[in-house]
Amino acid sequence: MVSGETGGSSAARPIRLVLADDEAMLRRGLRVLLEQGGRIRVVAEASNGAELLTAVRGHRPDVALVDVQMPGKDGLTALRDLRMLPDPPIAAVLTTFDLDDYVAEALRLGANGFLLKDADPAVLVRAVIDLAAGGAVLDPRITARLLPRFRSFGDSAEEARLVRTLSARERQVLFLLADGRSNADVGERLGLTEATVKSYVSTVLGKLGAENRVQAALIAQRVAGSGSGTRW
Template identity: 90%
Template sequence: MRGETAGAAQRPIRLVLADDEVMLRRGLRVLLEQGGRIRVVAEAGNGEELLAAVRGHRPDVVLVDVQMPSKDGLSALRDLRAMAAPPIAAVLTTFDLDDYVAEALRLGANGFLLKDADPAVLVRAVIDLAAGGAVLDPRITARLLPRFRNLGDSADEVRLVRTLSARERQVLFLLADGRSNADIGDRLGLTEATVKSYVSTVLGKLGAENRVQAALIAQRVSGCGDGESW
């Protein structure tokens, strides 16, 4: 049993890359597959190809550009969201596409990565996404937070966070740091399954659709400055 578990844990993460720039896709594929942790099972040049690849290959994670011909990344995210068992989706973006990133967040994207990120950062991001983490490039977070600070009622969000138990708040703020379920479990001495249950409860109590939305709520609340230690 131990050997079977270890073997399952070592199964490569199945990834689909969607970007209309062929050379970028090929370069990313080479970088991501180094080390054997990730296997790119398909590439897509537009949203239609992405959806077909997901149906045909059932990947764990999808990296999708927002600007693609025929069917763009946002339209593809809407369709992915409607699937019975959608893969984890992260957006590949550039600094000048903040509006697209904001919409992708509303559509439930679990990660936001910049195309010029260090290769090691991209590899780590895919691994964390597959393990149940939320991935926010710090440069994107810095640009997004000002525009999202006024989304919703901060006083209401503070009230919601205060409804969380002490352990649930710990999970929330570790989640907001971009930690995966496994990392949170190691930090708090919990099993990964227990962390997953806590995360589900936290999302429900906060009314957040995914980890990224919960992370932004946590970051807004931590900046409220009411003097209370969370």
């Protein structure tokens, strides 16, 4: 599971979450599952993108889980609008296997995570915790299904060149990022503070022209699988 970039929640309080999905039963079930254990608090629910934006402005959540297909303002439009807010939450997309095109578009819009609605409850809880702690998440089943398509995005030779501009330490960070490590995991493995890791990640994103760690991880995976000879 890919883990990602900017954080937004303190360990001293529950993670504040907004759920956006037009199926009330699904929202209710997710709420019960996610709030078990007390680490996550669902502060608002939304049935469409307009309600999501209102909820985010009113409750300032750390994380938003967003369905892509909703009536009125859909999830993709809401993602685009969330990015315009002064302090947007980290947003992850709730999707199903038959919505590959939506996932690809959400990636281009800078979504920090992609979760399948039928994921194990423990996986969803862990994903929200990782997002709030400074991460982005990508269900491995989505990675396996979509990576062949993502490999065709962009210029692989140019991406390989960009990766080669990274310092040795930055390449280490990118390698661990592509392996699905959180900022805390990267820091522990490399003997760095989490703040230092965040600084490295920001530098890596800037050099690669990636908006978030999901995009950077996919660039890394494309380069590694392209036969370009790039070494970590």
